[in-house]
Amino acid sequence: MVLIRNLFRSPAAASVLSLVATVAFYVLVGRADVLALVSAASWLNFAANLGIVALPVGLLMVAGEIDISFGAMIPAGAITTALLSGTYGLPIEIGMLGALSLGVIVGLVNGILSTSTKVPSLLITLGTLTVMQGIVLWAAMHLAGNASIPLQAPAWAKFLFGQLINNSHQVIIAWWIILVGVFGLLLHKTSFGNWIYAMGGDKTSARNAGVPTERVTIMLFVFSAVSACFVGMCGAILFNTTQVSGGMSYIFNVIASIVVGGVLLSGGFGSVMGIFIGTLTFSIVNKGISFTKINPNWANLVIGVVLVLAMVMNEYFRKRAFHYGSASK
Amino acid sequence: MTHPILALNHINKSFGPIDVLHDISLTVRAGEVLCLLGDNGAGKSTLIKILSGVHIPTSGTIEMDGAPVSFQSPRDASGRGIATVHQFGGTFPLMSIGRSFFVGAEPTKGWGPFKIFDRKKANEIAIKSIRDFGITRIDDGERLVGGLSGGERQSLAIARAVYFGARVLILDEPTAALGIKQAAHVLRIVNQAKKKGLAVVFITHQVTHAMAVGDHFAVLIRGSIAADFKKGDKTREEITDLMAGGSAMAELEAEIESDAHHAHVA
Structure with missing residues (x-):
């Protein structure tokens, strides 16, 4: 009972209900085969790629910031890996290191610009998003002559980053699970995590209480850009090729997953479990519809309804979390 | 006699050509509540910001325990x-009490x-x-701060300051947004902080609240100290009139009363 009561006070509450409701709707109304739906790789692969970016971006949102430049950083990670290790034939380690370093650099730029100016991070990362799109396209066309750059990664790199388990499930799913654990510890079990919550609540008070707000913000932006490059890098290793425009749909999908997961858009509230389940929910809504008898033309309608319902439930559970009514009352 | 914990000597503060505070001298002693009274715009917030290190005075000195100090931040x-x-x-309303x-x-x-x-x-x-301050309703540190009442939140903030070794507690209008019961609650906690040997600077424009806990009063008008007196030296009416700048308050009250009377008759 205590477990259930605590669940309903947690930021993940609404996303758990949305997940259950979505699966129930697809199975009962959509006549989807439960086993086929649960064991399908499509939504899980989709979720893992989204989820790795949603974790650090979700933490940024809890801290009261936002990053949308990952929409360009995913292709940037892929292009960098493929350029260095495909076009120029350098060892894959160099290509991977190059991709992740690019993430560090862009993350630093985002973080330093956000902390040293008063410009909202949405606008700053809108700027870096566009700049990076330009750089990525230029680099691909001028240095490789094509947006699809071939890359042949060695077996060990394929095994770790681009493997298809059972010929269906991307190995990135395992990375996602590991990162859920890492970010969960970071947000919920360390002082750093407490600072993230405090910054999202009231940045000035947090700074006055001794929280190094600028350092925390910059680190979170670096995590975000590096994670996006990692997703792009894994994609290039898996598919042996790259795309320039692949990341743009991620912007909407990642932010929707985070918000469905109960993170408050204005900061200060959210959990890693919520972001994780929100990503699962969003992915099942999105990809699961093809397992049902529902006409796929209805897909956006269903996604929209689930999103709105999840937001309304989030609002309701957030209010509940405030109620002090203890067990004795 | 021991030195006061905190003393302001002839503090002036101006922002460009605008003088906000003139020649402010005040002392705060351990186990004593200094009430800083003043209407809106009297310079209370500027004075608080000087005490808490947000602003640096244009001239004058601050002493702690008899030794000069300067707060840069x-x-x-x-x-x-x-x-x-x-x-x-x-x-932080969305954080748990313990967090x-x-x-920091x-x-x-x-x-x-x-x-x-x-x-x-x-x-x-x-x-x-928090319980040490007599608030027994709170028993679970996992609860969100936003679920507490205004008075409880104030108490939490005061308890936090005391726990982290505060010697001087500056309370900026702690009762302004509270109902009668809640305000009484906060006043009780102010009294307890005083008994624990803290020096309290209590900023308010509510004379009754000030009189309930104050040992020492200073009335601020247009950036100067218009009156500085001890508990029992002045009545509530005298203080209210002082704050409003002379006898205006009594006249205003009479005016409102006669208005109300006319309205009633009509």
């Missing part, structure tokens, strides 16, 4: 034991890179500190 002032609690408690209590000074367990936030210890200390 809020961290300087809080490092010397000056804690400011703002009207809404300055806490918000320790922002989290207790950890473990070692090296594996230091983990000790949530249990944080909750226990936070709850104990």
Whole structure:
């Protein structure tokens, strides 16, 4: 009972209900085969790629910031890996290191610009998003002559980053699970995590209480850009090729997953479990519809309804979390 | 006689051509409540900001325990034991009681890179500190601060300041947004802080609240101290009139009363 009561006070509450409701709707109304739906790789692969970016971006949102430049950083990670290790034939380690370093650099730029100016991070990362799109396209066309750059990664790199388990499930799913654990510890079990919550609540008070707000913000932006490059890098290793425009749909999908997961858009509230389940929910809504008898033309309608319902439930559970009514009352 | 914890000597503050404070001299002693009274715009907030290190005075000196000090930042002032609690408690509504209590000074367990936030210890200390101030309704450190009443939030902020070793407590209009019961609650806590030997600077424009806890009163009008007196030296009416700038208040009250009378007759 205590477990259930605590669940309903947690930021993940609404996303758990949305997940259950979505699966129930697809199975009962959509006549989807439960086993086929649960064991399908499509939504899980989709979720893992989204989820790795949603974790650090979700933490940024809890801290009261936002990053949308990952929409360009995913292709940037892929292009960098493929350029260095495909076009120029350098060892894959160099290509991977190059991709992740690019993430560090862009993350630093985002973080330093956000902390040293008063410009909202949405606008700053809108700027870096566009700049990076330009750089990525230029680099691909001028240095490789094509947006699809071939890359042949060695077996060990394929095994770790681009493997298809059972010929269906991307190995990135395992990375996602590991990162859920890492970010969960970071947000919920360390002082750093407490600072993230405090910054999202009231940045000035947090700074006055001794929280190094600028350092925390910059680190979170670096995590975000590096994670996006990692997703792009894994994609290039898996598919042996790259795309320039692949990341743009991620912007909407990642932010929707985070918000469905109960993170408050204005900061200060959210959990890693919520972001994780929100990503699962969003992915099942999105990809699961093809397992049902529902006409796929209805897909956006269903996604929209689930999103709105999840937001309304989030609002309701957030209010509940405030109620002090203890067990004795 | 021992030195006062905090003394302001002939403080002036101007922002460009605008003089905000003139020749302010005040002393705050341990175990004493200094009430700083003044209408809106009298310069109370500027004075608080000087005390808490946000502003640096244009001229004049600040002494602590008889030795001159200068605050370059809020961290300087809080490092010397000056804690400011703002009207809404300055806490984080969406954080749990235990988490918000320790922002920036989290207790950890473990070692090296594996230091983990000790949530249990944080909750226990936070709850104990609040209960020490007589608030027994709060028993779970996992509750969100936003679920507390305004008075409880103020109390939480005061308890936090005391736990982190504050010697001077600056309370900026702590009762302004509260109902009667809640305000009484906060006043009781102010009294307890005083009994614990803290020096309290209580800023308010509510004369009754000031009279309930104050030992020493200073009335601020247009940036100057218009009156400085001890408990029992003046009546409530005298203080109200002082704050409103002379006898205006009594006249205003008479005017309103006669208006009400006319309305009633009509």
